[in-house]
Amino acid sequence: MRICILAFDGLEYDLVIRWRMKALMQEYYGKYNSPISPTFKKPHTPSAWASFITGKTIEEHGIDGWWTWGRFLDWLRFKPPLRYIKNKSKFLRKIGIRPKLHSIEEVHTIFNVIKPSIPLFIPSFTEPVHFHYELADAIRESINAYVKKVWEIHRYRKKIFLECLNKDWKLLMAWFDLADLLGHVFIKKNPIKLFKGYKELNDIASLARSKLANTAILIVSDHGMKPQPKGTGDHSRYGFWSLNVEPPFKPEKITDFYRLIIKIVNEL
Numbered sequence: 001m002r003i004c005i006l007a008f009d010g011l012e013y014d015l016v017i018r019w020r021m022k023a024l025m026q027e028y029y030g031k032y033n034s035p036i037s038p039t040f041k042k043p044h045t046p047s048a049w050a051s052f053i054t055g056k057t058i059e060e061h062g063i064d065g066w067w068t069w070g071r072f073l074d075w076l077r078f079k080p081p082l083r084y085i086k087n088k089s090k091f092l093r094k095i096g097i098r099p100k101l102h103s104i105e106e107v108h109t110i111f112n113v114i115k116p117s118i119p120l121f122i123p124s125f126t127e128p129v130h131f132h133y134e135l136a137d138a139i140r141e142s143i144n145a146y147v148k149k150v151w152e153i154h155r156y157r158k159k160i161f162l163e164c165l166n167k168d169w170k171l172l173m174a175w176f177d178l179a180d181l182l183g184h185v186f187i188k189k190n191p192i193k194l195f196k197g198y199k200e201l202n203d204i205a206s207l208a209r210s211k212l213a214n215t216a217i218l219i220v221s222d223h224g225m226k227p228q229p230k231g232t233g234d235h236s237r238y239g240f241w242s243l244n245v246e247p248p249f250k251p252e253k254i255t256d257f258y259r260l261i262i263k264i265v266n267e268l
């Protein structure tokens, strides 16, 4: 059976249940422990998704950042004096240095095991760097400009995803950052604005389901979101998953999904 993966970054298990997002919950759902980034000491997006698509732990694949500025600068960034410079990427951009995506050997990812496959916006793999520059520029302007940009990028991701539904694939995976970005801003200060984001993701899940026959749909987050005392949101230490077909086994850690996806495609 072919599989469509909706990778909803930062989708919080407890909120999906509390807000009864039925299309997100599907028939089978659960929680699993998020991996902890050695650099950030908490669940962190790029390292988690790199594990998801390779089936390897962070220690094994060694990717613990969004991009690479090259080996030397990656090392230098966390050393004095660069360590003490805020907005390092802005600083590096000013002096004309732009980051590149990590070169995950294609052979090591799930997209090479299952073909034909389409990897859309996968952190550390196919997520375009420029979105992050646009978001960084917007946040310097105002919170409103930032939220507007978050939705604008989201709508672009959705458009591309919907265009891919009719293409020829056995594995289609699309990553959306709406729940994570809105969660950081609104989880405590304005939950209704976060609810709107969850409702939008619920609608995408429902739309995908109505357009895809005989297809397993895996919805998964790398971590959830919890309110912080200072009023923002921070990553919670567990992720969410759900399936419309009975899982051959229940995932307990991020590296389990690699095997789970292969099993669903080969055996169901």
Ligand SMILES: [Zn+2]
Residues within 6 Å of the ligand: 009, 010, 044, 045, 046, 180, 222, 223
């Ligand atoms: Zn994340």
